[in-house]
Amino acid sequence: MRTAFIKQLVEEAKKNDKIFLVVGDLGFSVVEDFANLFPKRFLNTGIAEQNMIGVAAGLAKEGYNVYVYSIGNFPTLRCMEQIRYDVAYHSLSVKIVSVGAGYAYGSLGASHHATEELGMMRTIPNMIICSPCDPVEAKSVTTISANYNGPMYLRLGKAGEAIVHKENIMNLQIGDLLPIKINSEKKVLLASGSILDYAVKYMIVENIKSDIYSVPFVKPLNVKQIKEIAEQYSEIIVLEEHQKSCGIGSAIIEQISDLYAYGVLPIYPRIKRIAIDDKFYSISGSQDYLREKAGLRLF
Numbered sequence: 001m002r003t004a005f006i007k008q009l010v011e012e013a014k015k016n017d018k019i020f021l022v023v024g025d026l027g028f029s030v031v032e033d034f035a036n037l038f039p040k041r042f043l044n045t046g047i048a049e050q051n052m053i054g055v056a057a058g059l060a061k062e063g064y065n066v067y068v069y070s071i072g073n074f075p076t077l078r079c080m081e082q083i084r085y086d087v088a089y090h091s092l093s094v095k096i097v098s099v100g101a102g103y104a105y106g107s108l109g110a111s112h113h114a115t116e117e118l119g120m121m122r123t124i125p126n127m128i129i130c131s132p133c134d135p136v137e138a139k140s141v142t143t144i145s146a147n148y149n150g151p152m153y154l155r156l157g158k159a160g161e162a163i164v165h166k167e168n169i170m171n172l173q174i175g176d177l178l179p180i181k182i183n184s185e186k187k188v189l190l191a192s193g194s195i196l197d198y199a200v201k202y203m204i205v206e207n208i209k210s211d212i213y214s215v216p217f218v219k220p221l222n223v224k225q226i227k228e229i230a231e232q233y234s235e236i237i238v239l240e241e242h243q244k245s246c247g248i249g250s251a252i253i254e255q256i257s258d259l260y261a262y263g264v265l266p267i268y269p270r271i272k273r274i275a276i277d278d279k280f281y282s283i284s285g286s287q288d289y290l291r292e293k294a295g296l297r298l299f
Contacts, residue, residue, distance in 0.1 A: 001099075001132065001134070001135050001138040001156040001157040001158070001159070001161050001194070002027075002030055002099045002156055002157075002158065002159055003030065003135070003159065004135035004136070004138040004139045004142075005097065005138050005139070005142050005154070005156055006030055006031060006033065006034060007033070007139075008138075008139045008142040008143060009021065009034060009067065009142055009146070010033050010034050010037060012142065012143060012146035013034065013037070013038055013041065014037075016065065016146060017041075018063060018064050018065050019038075019041065019064070019065050019067070019146060020041045020042075020043070020056075020059050020064040020065065020066045020067065021034050021035070021038075021041065021042050021043075021066075021067045021069060022042075022043045022044075022045055022052055022055060022056050022059070022066060022067065022068050022069065023042075023043075023044050023045070023068075023069045023070070024044075024045060024046065024047055024048070024049050024052050024068075024069075024070045024074065024075070025044055025045075025046050025047050026069075026070060026071060027069050027070075027099075031069065041064075043055070049070060049074050049075060049078045049079050050078065050079050050081075050082050052068055052070070052075070052079075053068060053075075053079045053082035053083055053086055053087060053094070053096075054082055054086055056068045056087070056094045057082070057086035057087050057090070057092050057094060060087070060092035060093045060094050061090075061092065064093070065093045065095070065146065065149070066092075066093065066094045066095065067094075067095045067097055067145075068094060068095065068096050068097060069097045069099070070097070070098065070099070071098065071099045071100045071105065071112070072098065072099075072100045072104075072105050072108075072111075072112040072113070072114045073098075073111070073112070073113070073114050073116075073117060074098075075096050075097070075098050076096065076098055076114070076117040076120065076121060076153070077116065077117055077120065079096075080120060083096065083121075083124065083127075083151075084124055087151050088124045088125060088126045088127050088151050089125075089126075091126045091150050091151065092150075092151060093148075093149050093150055093151070094151055094152075095145050095151075095152045095153075095154060096121075096151075096152070096153045096154070097154045097156065098114060098117065098153070098154070098155055098156065099156050099157075099158060100112065100114055100156075100157070100158045101114050101131065101155045101156060101157055101158075101193050101194065101241065102114060102115055102193060102194075102195070102241030102242065102287070102291075103115070103241065103287045103290035103291060103294070104157055104158035104194075104287050105158065106284065106285050106286055106287050106289065106290040107284050107285060107286065108284065109282070109283075109284050110280050110281065110282050113280075113281070113290075114155070115241070115242055115243055115276055116242070116243050116246075117153075117155070118131070118155065118218055118242050118246070118247050118248065119242070119243060119245060119246025119247055119250070120246070121153045121219075122218055122219045122246065122251065123246070124151075126150060126151050127151050127152070127153060127219065128148065128150065128151065128152040128153070128174060128217070128219060128220070129152075129153045129155070129217065129218040129219040130144075130145070130152065130153065130154045130155065130216060130217055130218070131155040131192040131193045131215070131216060131217070131218050131248070132154075132155075132156065132193070132216045133161075133164050133191070133192065133193055133194060133195075133196040133197070133214045133216065134161055134162065134163050134164040134165060134194065134196070134197065135161060135163060136163060136164070136165040136167075136168060136169060137164075137165065137169065137178070137214065137216045138154075138156055138157075139168075140168070140169040140172045140216075141154060141172075141216060142154070144172065144173075144174060148174070155193065157193065157194040158287075161194045161197065162194075162197040164180060164196055164197055164200060164214065165178075165180075172216070173222075174217060174220065175217050175220045175221055175222040175223075175225075176216070176217065176222050176225065177190070177213045177214065177215055177216075177217075177221070177222060177225045177226075177229070178213060178214040178216060179211070179212075179213055180196070180200060180212040180213060180214055181200070181203075181210075181211060181212040182211050182212075183209070183211060184211070185209050185210055185211045185233075186233060186234050186235065187209065187210040187211070187233060187234070187235045187236075187237070188210060188211040188212070188213065188229060188232075188233040188235070188236055188237070189203070189210050189211070189212045189213070189237045189238075189239060189298075190213050190215050190229075190236060190237070190238045190239070190248075190252060191212070191213075191214065191215065191238070191239040191240065192214065192215040192216070192218060192239075192240055192248045193240065193241055193242075194241075195239060195240070195241045195291070195296065196212075196214055196239075198291075199212065199239055199298060200212060202298050203298070206299075208298070208299070210237070211233070213229070215248055215252075218247075218248050218251055219251065221251060221252065221255050223255065223259070226252065226255045226256060226259070227259055227264060227265065230256045230259065230260075230265055230268075230269050231265065231266075231267075233269055234269055234270060235269065235270045235271075235272070236252070236269050236270070236271045236272070237271075237272045237273075237274065237298070238252055238271065238272070238273050238274065238275070239274045239275075239296070239298065240273075240274070240275045241275075241276070241291065241296060242275055242276060243275060243276045243278065244273055244275035244276060244277060244278065245278065247273075247275055248275075249271075249273035249275055250273075252271070253271055253273075256268070256269070256271070274295075274296060274297070274298065275296070276294045276295075276296070277294070277295065281293055281294055
């Protein structure tokens, strides 16, 4: 995903001389193409993430569309005060890019597990939150971010993620959910991030009858689509590589609950969340190993 992101960012930067990339002394073997092509729009601020957000905010105040690139929790949890006050409060065009969603850096332990940041980020006003499932979605989301004037968070996988979408995505809008497999079943799976590939393959192998949607945007959600899904399906399953509290499942439940409370929905569907329970997994291992330990399994 990170390669798809940087390749598309280079293409966007060729068309837009206001795109600026800031890194925290990492991303080498990934960001060189951008740095070599646009040396005056690239800055390595060193291992000082809070300062990096402040620098990005200053550049945005000068008219740049700034991308801040780091891994795991470093550009989010370590910088929440700066993100809230410097970026979001002023609604500045800063795109925070985190590589290594969920347990992608599982071998480095809990300090590198990005499993709570969606909940923290989505409570911040003015923040758009993206969680693409594969390189194709990552490319599309990057294009959207390059043309959006305001704060955004891009939660990317690490590298080598399988391609779920067989064709390029056309006309994706902020908040949209993307159908992956639709057979008009009564059960639907909503999944966000690279764990969607596991779900698709599992359902094929086990011959589980369920429609599937990708959720590339955690905030906002397309209310019209959520309403249609809640009306069409009697059972909704939400799968995410994030804490159960305040994650994608929470966002979907909140939206459906509001629609039901205000009489827009006549019935309330059964909703099951598969997410990380309220605990740390203080072990090291592969992403698949940690997913298994955390119980991120269908049925």
